[in-house]
Amino acid sequence: DGGITQSPKYLFRKEGQNVTLSCEQNLNHDAMYWYRQDPGQGLRLIYYSQIVNDFQKGDIAEGYSVSREKKESFPLTVTSAQKNPTAFYLCASSLATGVGETQYFGPGTRLLVL
């Protein structure tokens, strides 16, 4: 089955710790995205990538880092510089044709700070 997987479903972070959220897709999509969602809020873009080995900052990139070494994978690292990381993190992918292409979302990772 084609789709997007994210792991883990829940993640706990200690003070000063970096944590990495996994996102994998087998839809053969070129574009991948990371969003953060806070309670009662919409989605805010953290980073996005249109092609392997290239990515751009979104609106709230500070305290986060990404890599795109493979087409299928777009991991997000939440660094210790991110002072308020508790949120629901969503990964998405789409075709990258330049016109609006439907985004497909993974099931999300809920990050909690201990």
Next chain:
Amino acid sequence: GQNIDQPTEMTATEGAIVQINCTYQTSGFNGLFWYQQHAGEAPTFLSYNVLDGLEEKGRFSSFLSRSKGYSYLLLKELQMKDSASYLCAVYNFNKFYFGSGTKLNVKP
């Protein structure tokens, strides 16, 4: 900047029709999407408009007016399972800009 506005919350009765509005002011426009998101879950795609007019998909329809920066999602024959948040998103220069979402409560 990019500004997308939706009502925060709406309530409707099972079997009724509800219209959820979305207004946007963005520096460019390549399409408008509607997503449904149940609590604690990922958004799922409902509809897409790039040209003016109405797109119909079963019980769901979406309308777009680019000159007015306005869209609405119309849900007919409401069911209890339609209780969810509905997100409006504008696609522009390879990025999606989301509104804060409208929480729809369907009551019996």
